[in-house]
Amino acid sequence: MNYAPRSFREFAALKDMLYGSEETVEASAQQSSGFPNLTDKLMERLFSAALPTMTEASTVSDRTLAERLQDQKNRPPFSVPVMARNFTRLNSRVGVIFNFQYRMFRIFTWRKTTHTLSFLAVYSFVCLHPFLLVVLPFAFILFGVMVPAYVQRHPPPPSPLPAFPVPSTGPPIADAAELKPVPELSWDFFMNMRDLQNMMDDIVKLYDAVVGLLSRPTNFKDEQYSSGVFLTLLVLSTVLFFLAPYIPWRVIFLVVGWLVVSTGHPLVRRALIKSHETYLSPKERKLAGIFSQFVDREIVVDEPPEIRHVEIYELQRQHNIDVDEWDDWLFCSSPYEPMSGVRLAQQRPQGVRFLDETLPPDGWRYVNDSIWKLDLRPEEWVAQQSIVSVQVDSGSKWVYDMTSDQRRGEWRRRRWTRACERQSVTEVV
Structure with missing residues (x-):
């Protein structure tokens, strides 16, 4: 029988029953630093029985696991209470990252055209004048953090007309805005859990896509094909090494940036999808066939054994x-x-x-x-x-x-x- 909590209070009670509240988890973690509790002992027994020995693991992962264990020898070992506590603490503080992610998503999908054009204007200035990269962090702290914080403490007087938020003069009126962890019984905490869940799925999909794209050309499972890719990249690297000083990189980055951001516009995206299916896909298959024929004809890897x-x-x-x-x-x-x-x-x-x-x-x-x-x-x-x-x-x-x-x-x-x-x-x- 499956049970789904119907409210945040039931959800908090279920979490406390499974993992303990944050206070009890922290107390048990402090106690486990001196004497491991029953849960840690049970999990240690289960892992020691299920995991292979270090000798077997080192042959499979080429000693990577042993190096990670050596690097993390001064860190706390795996513990269910510590894992639950750290997950709760992370979930109550990770909202800032997701807010930044959503803002960038709105910019690249043209939700507000003025915001996207402003971003492209700043990007254009940086491409044409790369020294502005040094100024950007300080400008962000000034106008993205400190000015809104000052306006928060000195809110403008109410007005029925939309106007630029000019801060009020005089002493502070409102309290200063502080970044605090969101409480567990809040919509922010629940939304952070949802976003964290979806982000993990996005990371898995991105990892699988990158591995699927790069495995065959780079891992030499098909030595003939990987040798062709290696030879092509070697020639391109050599050519770029000599021609790079004469290439107008500022204009290239400017044009490429505008093209990438433009592909996020709904109209452009629909047109690109349609043209890709109609025109680009056949050409991609044709180029892949030409490259495969070149590899089969010019690259021979049937070498005698050493x-x-x-x-x-x-x-x-x-x-x-x-x-x-x-x-x-x-x-x-x-x-x-x-x-x-x-x-x-x-x-x-x-x-x-x-x-x-x-x-x-x-x-x-x-x-x-x-x-x-x-x-x-x-x-x-x-x-x-x-x-x-x-x-x-x-x-x-x-x-x-x-x-x-x-x-x-x-x-x-x-x-x-x-x-x-x-x-x-x-x-x-």
Whole structure:
């Protein structure tokens, strides 16, 4: 059974029953700062059971979630009472933003022609004289905030004729206007809730529209199409880099601003909708077809996979230095030289017993016709890795440990390599 409150008093009672009043919510929030209440404990249990672990989340969002948690570590954690209190406080103060939004909406939709033309006049002056941008904030504070506030305290005398509101002389007559949070049992509070609800829907629609418009050209899911867009933007950026100083930007911004505001006029808007369906839509489809043909014809992304060589070191150990017998030990990813960190920490090497058990790195695979090849130039990889305290046997290709008395040690190694190619996303999945 669904219940809808029939008055503001019933609505306030229902809100207090679900979330608590502002006083009780604030008191519970203050209490929860020392000891978490039952609601916070319950919500924490639910979220900990439903949400993935940090390890799983970091792989999905590329550590963005971990960075956000680190940045917000000094802020209060999620709490239902705090959320309810902050929503109430925001809803009682957000009316200023919606009033500004409605005023701009009336200007761009030509509700009052004089207001729209005044806005265009100010915009024209700013386009022709950009230094006025520095003056605009101060002019807005003077004539948009302080002058109305003064007229509020010194209201003009009543007159049956419409006239310019000249403030009265003498001491203040009325109280000063102050921006205060609207009470919960008021139409302003209810209208703010409605506008906040609709604004959230507008943000979602705008987000979906922007993502739908930019995803295919920019995310390289279709590499051929995104490469064409990238090439086009690169050429345009290069051309504009050299031609931008010679372009009359003031006139362009002036004309574009007037055209954008003019499209909000009801007559112009209806004409644009009709002409778009009749003339522009076929041309847009034709241009999209021409661009797609250009991409299919000129851009080729069928590149061969990247190929690199992986290395593995075969380690052998000599138990009796008086007998030239060596035991196969294992294959590991490091040469296990005398000055390596693993040797200095007196740790055993880690690896596999047989060469066929060696796996390629994640995201790679062995080339089909490749085999393990012995590195016939051990001097090169010894020099590249700056390995010291070793002796290179050019004949057998083994690299021996050297002791302080210039004798061979108990370990020797040689390097094997094999070609690998990077796997594509479809192959990995």
